[in-house]
Amino acid sequence: MASFAPAKDAARPLHLVFAEDLSVFAGSLPPAAAGWLRACGFRAAPGEVLLLPEDGGVGGAVLGLGPLAQKARQRFAVAQAVGRLPAGSWRIATPMTPEEAEEAALAWLLAGYSHTLKSGVSPSEPPALAAPEGVDEARILAIARGECLTRQLINTPANLMGPDELQAAAEDLARDHGAAVEVIEGTALLDANFPMIHAVGRASDRAPRLIDLRWGGSGPLLTLVGKGIVFDTGGLDLKPASAMGLMKKDMGGAAAVLGLAHMIMATAMPLRLRVLLPVAENAVSGPAFRPGDVLTSRAGLTVEVNNTDAEGRLVLADALAYGGEENPDLMVSMATLTGAARVAVGPDLAPFYTGSDTLAAALSAAGQQVRDPVWRMPFHDPYEALIEPAIADLDNAPKGGFAGSITAALFLRRFAGGAAEYTHFDIYGWQPAAAPARPAGGAGQGARALFAALPRILGLDGSDAV
Structure with missing residues (x-):
């Protein structure tokens, strides 16, 4: 991943131009550069880049942003220039608001991420950006590195990212930040009363486990719970090949909370952090x-298994019950949980559930501010009956196909009662097609919005907690 350039002095200027402002911009250039702009037919189309000559070399560049009316469609537009600029230091020469400057800086850093397992191929060094005026470099670097950690964990194939490797990633993160990690593995899960995590993972020769990371000695307690299904075959309710192809990303919730944990710890946010990762491979043997089957959960509730492909909520349930025993101020679960969420809002929006209107407002505002779009979904109480089967307390896969994301969230809420506030993110964790600063592949969702909202939600900004 890229870093910021050390100084602005030698950085070449990058101009950002909307189509409506092109003639004014051309008039501000020296005559030779303006003539070059016209001769090259530059129209400031979205993502169009033109290098500007100076003394026989490259003196700067201009990036087109398209029509101003389409500004709302664009996210991380500056990233479109990164792969088309020559190496060296660059600075953004166009005035920006503080929010625009932060977005541009983050976009540049995220555009430097790449993932390849091709032999003999090393990623090229991207051009460096001098941090825009007023941008907190350390904070933006922490956010970018957290997001890149999430991407890398998701993108790593399942044969290289099993329970052992995910545990190692959590331990590496803890070591970097002075956090502590405890792990309960294999049949020890039964002794420690995590029966559903064990049930989901017992068919694999890669042992299931619960990873428990702690950091911070004072402040409100934030507990993050991330679904860590390292590969999901669907179990005995086997997925078809078309649905199994992306299941290396089924640990995307765990990857997302580890990325968020990095952001929190790297910026020394004044809180106590706990990260719980229920990790398993949903295999067939x-x-x-x-x-x-009817399973008895850590919370004592019985669960009828009507589909073994709805395993994520089972492992999360045990972890949520465990986290709730400590009565955290806020508990958040993140999971690639349902196809219903993707159908409802597509791959770009991260749907979230909360019973607090003020918390929802804080999250929505933060998501809009940091360009990490989130969308509130309802804990619709009348649907509780759908998750109550005839022979057990709960049903892991209600029949009928309606409201699949909502019923999954309601299921999880049954186990999160110990927290003062509970929020659930049903993320996709994948970028289907490349977009500015977001290559096709693993993607963080909701983490940056939550990171930006936490000071308001937990009262860390001096206000009352929501």
């Missing part, structure tokens, strides 16, 4: 849990 003789010991696999079965459709029709």
